Structures are given as C-alpha cells and as structure tokens.
Amino acid sequence: MTDPWDVESLDLDAYLARTGQQAAPPSAEALTALHEAHVRTIPFENVDPALGRTPRLDLESITAKLVRRQRGGYCFEHSLLFAAVLEHLGYEVSRRAARVQPHRNGPRTHMNLVVTVDGDELLADVGFGAGVLRPMRLADGAVVDQAGWNHRLTRDGRLWTLEKQTAEGWEPLHAFDDQPQRLIDYEVYNHYTATHPDSPFTGRLVVMRLDEGISRKLIGDTLVVERPDGSQETTPVDDRAEALRSLDVVLTDDELTGL
Template identity: 85%
Template structure:
C-alpha cells in the first residue's frame, strides 16, 4: 500500500482487553482465536449511516468507537481495525475489496483481508455481518464450518468467491481478487455505502451478531434469530433501544434519538 495505515494510532492494549485476547506471536491458531473473539465481541451495525452520518475511517476514530465506546461498525471499520491489530502483532496483511452478491453486478462495497501465516494465505473477514467466525485458508474448494454453517472458497483465475451452503446449494456471498486496496479506496467505498440511496445501509437499521450455533439479526424493525438446522424465530421490535442492547450495541441517549428521528423521516 502506498498510503499505509498509521497502525501505531491503535490502542492495542484496549483492543485486547475488549476482546479478551493476549498479544501472542503470529500463528494460525492465534489468528483464529483473534478472529473469533473479534466477531463474537464487536457487533456489526450501521447506526451511523442509518442516522445520516458517514463513519470516520481514521484509526483513532475507529478505536474510540468500536473499542472504547463499545459500539460496533460495518465492514470498513471492522476491517481497518483488525488489519491494524494484526500488523501490530506481526502478521502480514493485505487489504482487499469484494462485491457482495457478485451475481447482481453491484460495486465493491465490502472490505476483507488476506493474512499470511507461515507461508499460508487465509481469508480474514471480521466485518461480514453474521457470516464468518473464523479465518479460511485461501485454497480452492476449502470448506470451513462457520458457527454451524458451512462456507466454501472457490477460485476462478484471480477471483475468489465466498459461498455459503444452503438448502438450495452453494450461495455466493461475495467475490474478491488479488488486488490490494489503498486507504483512499476505502474512503470512496465508504462514501458510497454510507450516503448513496441505493446502498442497503442508508435507509434501514442493520445489526448482526454471530456466535456458535446462532445468528441474530435486526433488519429494520424485525428481529431474526437463525440456527444451522434452518429454524428461525422472527419477531417485530417494540422498542428499538432494547433490541440494540440485546445485540450488544450501546448507544447514548443522543445517538438513539438521532437514529429514531432519521428513521422516522425515511419511513
């Protein structure tokens, strides 16, 4: 990258305390532990875009929001934070960009990472909502159980597609290639994702949590709980603040009021 992240701006001790991890030397096992702890601890949420605000991508702002304030964020915030953590711990990290649901032909609006450990490349994807709990070896046909749901990587030339096994077969989730991205690229992606009317994150609230055997999502005013056996619990949300707290998103009264006002305007 020609515009590298200022990884020294990261409060590594605060991050490790938030996720309950320690500063272990780089290894596949340590990467998996860090990845899982991040996903299980820090929520995926779009409160800022849904409130009419564009998330700030400097590492100081991300650390303050996702670590100190115990908020969550969406993929660019998660990805940039996790990349900085890994580099501070001695990992080799390449920042990438993906097209979500690539068969629909949309723009690149997702950030993921390729992390090299002991000469082996792994997909690290802590910011893909309720999707990927653990890193995946970057190998054609590699299948990894993600909290009870099987995921697979398929290669086509320079392109990789992440797929999820469903009752109908393998569903493409996102596709990326071997082109490293710069910070300015993420600023462009972030601007589109946080402001464009066609973005899925500007018109409704989206919060996702993933843990072993359970996926919890708040989509608009609907709470959805899914399990690997295909069972679902779907319920309308009576109190948005309670629903956010249930999904570990901690907002101030001012933040919740701004969110409520914006969503009411767009209703």
C-alpha cells in the first residue's frame, strides 16, 4: 500500500484553520508551534467510550470529529491526526505504542510519535491526557518543562520512559521502544481502551485540558484544577453541558442525554 495511513485524504487547510497555524517547512521550532497549538486547541476527551461507542480510527472520521466539530478525542485519534498533518508538511514520522504506567504493569494502550527533524528524533505526544505541551528530543536524561511540570526521558537499551517530576520524585508515565506500528495494531488497542471494563475510559467521563501553568480535568461530575505549585481545586459540577463547553467540548442534545 502506498498510503496505508490515508494521509492524502487529510484536509490540511481545515486543520490549520482549527489550530490557528500556517504551513511552514519542517523545523524543530515549527514542530513545537504545531504541537503546542494542537494541545491548546483540541481537547482530550472520551465522550464516545463513555457513551458505549468505539471511536473510529479512519482519518475521515477523526477529522470530522476533532477538526470540523468542537470536539476532541483520546490518544489514537489525536496522534493519527497529528501524524498525518506532519507527513503532509514533510516531516518524517514513526508511529509508536507505549505501555502506560509501566512500573505498575499497565497495558500497552497509548499511541505516540517519534518525529525526525534535522537529524534529531523528538517525541511528539499530543494525545497523552493533555499532559505534554511540547515535543521532547530523544536524549537520555533530557528534562523539558511541560506547561510548568517537569518531564524527563530516560533510556534503557531500546526502551524509552517518559517520567513526570512529583513531590515524591520521578513518576514513570509510559514506556515505548523503536517498534513501528500498523493501523491494525491501533485498532486492537483502541478496542480494549474503548470497551474493556478495566479501561479508565469506560463508564465515566474524562476530559483534560492543558495550558501554561494550569491543568483542568473533568472526571465524571468533578472538575479538578491543578497548578505546578501542587495546589488543587476540586469542584462538583451541576451543569455538565456548561462544564464541557468551558473545556471546549460541545455536544449534541442526544450526546448529553446519553451521558
């Protein structure tokens, strides 16, 4: 297959309009701008799995939802879309799979990207729960400020681990190797993530937004606002539709009723 990811079907102009970006030649600076704009604009959310629906992973369905509607999605949707955008713009992209919470025997259910720019490999992770704002160069021990929270990459042989600095030390978030994936691999991971009773994305609503110095999460009917200094505000939500709109997720009446 000459285009197994159906990249040519992407409406690049619509994506750039959605994120407020302009097409630019590949560079580390341009990649960072695109990455930040994507995370700031398109929410991380699991409305479809919470409604008992498995998200479609074809690019047309992803574009209709994440680009043409005021909606978001989770890692497979975000990263498949972002990979297509990058390849359209001339970047070299490798689609990867990561094991979430590897220190706790978590599942291999996260999609991330490794992007090559000017000979350097960088982790692009627009779909990790809105936790990674900008790309990170693949360098053992590299620390990057992600909107006020330090993140670090460490290497053990072929395995890279993304860690977040907490009051207790460095917490492993996910681990990935250099094995490229195929679309059918993500279809399998997606089925588990959207349907398995042990998945964190079935049975409850999860919406996450990240911007400089602030992380906002709607978990069920509770809004949690966190800041890099460790402070946290937790607020019960009475009007779910309004709470979703405040996080840039606009649903139809049927979707709200289903939730």
